[in-house]
Amino acid sequence: MKSKASAKPKTKRAASKKSVAGNGYSGMVELRLYVAGQTPKSLAALANLKKICEEHLTGRYKLHVIDLVKTPQLAQGDQILAIPTLVRKLPVPIRKIIGDLSDLEKVLVGLNLRETGIVN
Amino acid sequence: MATLKVRHSEKEKPHALEKSLTGIAGFDQITNGGLPKGRPTIVCGGPGCGKTMFAMEFLVRGATEFNEPGVLMTFEETGDEMTKNVASLGFDLKALATRKKIMMDYVKIEPAEIQETGAYDLEGLFVRLQYAVDKIGAKRVVLDTLEAIFSGFANSGMLRAEIRRLFRWLKDRGLTTVVTAERGDGSLTRYGLEEYVSDCVIFLDHRVTDQVSTRRLRVVKYRGTSHGADEYPFLIDDQGFSVLPSSSMRLNHTVSNERISSGVPDLDAMLEGKGYYKGTSVLVSGTAGSGKSSLSASLANRSCSDGRKVLYVAFEESFAQAARNMRSIGINLEKHRKSGLLRFEAWRPTQSGLEMHLLRIHKLIEEFDPEVVIIDPVSNLMMGNPHEVHSMLMRLMDFLKMRQITAMFTSLTEGSRKEFEQTEVGISSLIDTWILVRDIELNGERNRGIYVLKSRGMAHSNQVREFVMSQKGIRLLPVYIGVGTVLTGSARLNQEAREKADLLIRQQTVEEKMRARERRRKAVEGQIAALRLELADEENESTLLAAEQLNKAERMAQDRFEMSALRGGKSNSAGRATKVG
Numbered sequence: 001m002k003s004k005a006s007a008k009p010k011t012k013r014a015a016s017k018k019s020v021a022g023n024g025y026s027g028m029v030e031l032r033l034y035v036a037g038q039t040p041k042s043l044a045a046l047a048n049l050k051k052i053c054e055e056h057l058t059g060r061y062k063l064h065v066i067d068l069v070k071t072p073q074l075a076q077g078d079q080i081l082a083i084p085t086l087v088r089k090l091p092v093p094i095r096k097i098i099g100d101l102s103d104l105e106k107v108l109v110g111l112n113l114r115e116t117g118i119v120n
Numbered sequence: 121m122a123t124l125k126v127r128h129s130e131k132e133k134p135h136a137l138e139k140s141l142t143g144i145a146g147f148d149q150i151t152n153g154g155l156p157k158g159r160p161t162i163v164c165g166g167p168g169c170g171k172t173m174f175a176m177e178f179l180v181r182g183a184t185e186f187n188e189p190g191v192l193m194t195f196e197e198t199g200d201e202m203t204k205n206v207a208s209l210g211f212d213l214k215a216l217a218t219r220k221k222i223m224m225d226y227v228k229i230e231p232a233e234i235q236e237t238g239a240y241d242l243e244g245l246f247v248r249l250q251y252a253v254d255k256i257g258a259k260r261v262v263l264d265t266l267e268a269i270f271s272g273f274a275n276s277g278m279l280r281a282e283i284r285r286l287f288r289w290l291k292d293r294g295l296t297t298v299v300t301a302e303r304g305d306g307s308l309t310r311y312g313l314e315e316y317v318s319d320c321v322i323f324l325d326h327r328v329t330d331q332v333s334t335r336r337l338r339v340v341k342y343r344g345t346s347h348g349a350d351e352y353p354f355l356i357d358d359q360g361f362s363v364l365p366s367s368s369m370r371l372n373h374t375v376s377n378e379r380i381s382s383g384v385p386d387l388d389a390m391l392e393g394k395g396y397y398k399g400t401s402v403l404v405s406g407t408a409g410s411g412k413s414s415l416s417a418s419l420a421n422r423s424c425s426d427g428r429k430v431l432y433v434a435f436e437e438s439f440a441q442a443a444r445n446m447r448s449i450g451i452n453l454e455k456h457r458k459s460g461l462l463r464f465e466a467w468r469p470t471q472s473g474l475e476m477h478l479l480r481i482h483k484l485i486e487e488f489d490p491e492v493v494i495i496d497p498v499s500n501l502m503m504g505n506p507h508e509v510h511s512m513l514m515r516l517m518d519f520l521k522m523r524q525i526t527a528m529f530t531s532l533t534e535g536s537r538k539e540f541e542q543t544e545v546g547i548s549s550l551i552d553t554w555i556l557v558r559d560i561e562l563n564g565e566r567n568r569g570i571y572v573l574k575s576r577g578m579a580h581s582n583q584v585r586e587f588v589m590s591q592k593g594i595r596l597l598p599v600y601i602g603v604g605t606v607l608t609g610s611a612r613l614n615q616e617a618r619e620k621a622d623l624l625i626r627q628q629t630v631e632e633k634m635r636a637r638e639r640r641r642k643a644v645e646g647q648i649a650a651l652r653l654e655l656a657d658e659e660n661e662s663t664l665l666a667a668e669q670l671n672k673a674e675r676m677a678q679d680r681f682e683m684s685a686l687r688g689g690k691s692n693s694a695g696r697a698t699k700v701g
Contacts, residue, residue, distance in 0.1 A: 075248045080248075097237055
């Protein structure tokens with residue numbers, strides 16, 4: 001399950017009030033989710049992530065799900081230790097979020113989708 | 121030191137713990153065969169104690185000497201950094217990596233980049249480890265400062281569970297693993313890793329005493345096997361890590377009846393005419409300038425001439441200096457060095473701690489394999505705690521004896537004469553032959569006296585000899601032993617001259633006496649002769665007197681007859697006449 005990308009043409013700034021794409025970043029958000037087999041944590045992480053993306057990054061994210069059981073050599077590149085790990089490759093700087101992504105607020109902060117103090 | 125053979129004891133129990141040789145010099149000896157095979161070992165200690173070096177050497181030697189490829193997982197240093205670090209030990213990680221002997225994986229932990237949301241585990245670590253192990257068929261694993269993960273993740277409960285799982289995992293796969301860990305306050309490791317690894321824990325220490333640093337290693341725990349429990353000094357140098365095993369517990373070195381000449385014929389003469397026993401330790405002690413180095417050089421010179429390899433460790437003179445100085449007593453060290461029989465190593469005693477010196481000597485011996493080792497002077501090593509010095513030297517001597525190396529130590533003694541034989545009591549009991557060279561100061565001169573204080577197993581001379589160095593080498597002269605004193609030098613010559621004069625005088629006196637007696641004899645004889653003459657005269661006289669008396673009587677008788685004849689008868693006168701006629 002290499003990719004789950006939904007690449008729609010760039011939309012104008014997100015309609016949702018809640019979402020601010022990283023300090024005015026309006027490009028594509030590139031995400032990688034590292035899992036190791038179909039473990040409950042991995043499955044939970046994937047489900048949570050999909051939900052968040054659809055809700056907050058509609059149309060402007062790319063998501064790769066990498067199963068390290070199948071491609072262990074990829075673990076080194078992104079310095080994966082914890083499973084599951086979500087890596088935001090773009091925009092830079094790289095951010096990593098580990099865990100099953102069950103805490104929505106933390107994920108949004110981690111992905112820089114919610115700027116603290118910015119409300120509009 | 122590269123190939124260290126460990127004798128596998130034939131007594132080894134059938135189900136004894138299997139061990140994996142580390143290839144680290146000395147370490148395999150103190151652990152009777154290395155680390156537990158297929159199990160994790162913790163190597164802990166403070167910063168800069170050599171944990172990583174230990175781990176790296178374990179890995180590299182495994183890959184190069186025991187055909188056991190290894191995975192290096194570093195948590196603090198990148199592969200490049202590590203490659204550079206160990207290049208100083210002569211390890212080429214890059215080459216080993218291309219030959220698939222070693223696989224490096226740097227695990228970077230950047231807490232700032234990481235956000236935790238919900239449950240996770242460290243499966244990624246396992247995946248990476250598994251991948252690396254499978255790729256090269258690794259038998260060994262090094263996790264260099266695994267504890268760094270504690271700084272990266274907040275959930276310590278999860279971390280502990282994962283670490284426990286990791287050790288289990290390593291064990292299940294039979295990977296001989298070294299995990300390094302930082303020392304903690306009041307515990308062996310900061311995060312208590314030793315709780316999870318119950319098989320083998322090694323503690324490294326780096327301490328500084330009297331401004332001299334010493335590294336020490338201790339096997340804290342080694343389940344299921346006997347091991348040396350002492351603290352062993354170790355050294356990290358350009359050839360890696362080496363541990364100095366303490367003295368062997370048993371005194372079972374083989375002995376030899378072969379003799380090695382001391383290089384001084386007169387000294388050999390004092391030692392049953394043959395010299396030292398091969399494989400024994402000789403101590404030459406004396407005050408400054410008493411000729412200790414010259415005796416050492418003589419031994420070196422002679423041994424090299426006999427085709428033996430000699431290692432000369434000097435703490436006071438450089439080779440050039442020693443060579444020049446020894447030329448003055450007719451010894452050419454340069455020649456022997458060129459021929460490769462003499463290895464001359466000079467370094468400052470203050471350069472490092474005692475252990476380092478001894479380790480260095482150890483390594484030189486392993487490398488050069490000499491038959492004779494000279495340490496000039498060993499007293500320079502005697503710094504710090506005397507007990508330590510003693511045990512260290514004992515280790516060295518044991519080692520030398522085990523290898524059947526004839527060793528000569530010189531020792532500088534100071535102070536009064538009385539202390540001569542006490543200062544080295546620490547090592548003297550370990551010594552087989554002890555030669556004392558001392559100054560004898562008399563009549564404004566300092567001369568050297570030499571004697572053999574002890575020499576095990578031979579009827580050595582009990583004499584004090586005078587030690588004379590000249591262009592022709594060393595000679596030992598019999599000293600004058602007179603009325604309770606030993607005289608040397610000009611005092612000896614003086615005394616000898618005086619004795620000669622005395623003798624002459626005595627002779628003259630005797631002659632004079634003889635002559636006087638002769639004269640007396642002659643005088644007496646003269647007297648005897650005179651008396652005899654007198655006696656003879658007297659005798660003559662008395663005979664004459666007697667004869668005269670007789671004549672007189674006869675004449676008187678005649679007269680009387682004649683008178684009577686004149687007065688009367690004729691017949692009577694005829695008869696008378698015949699009587700008288």
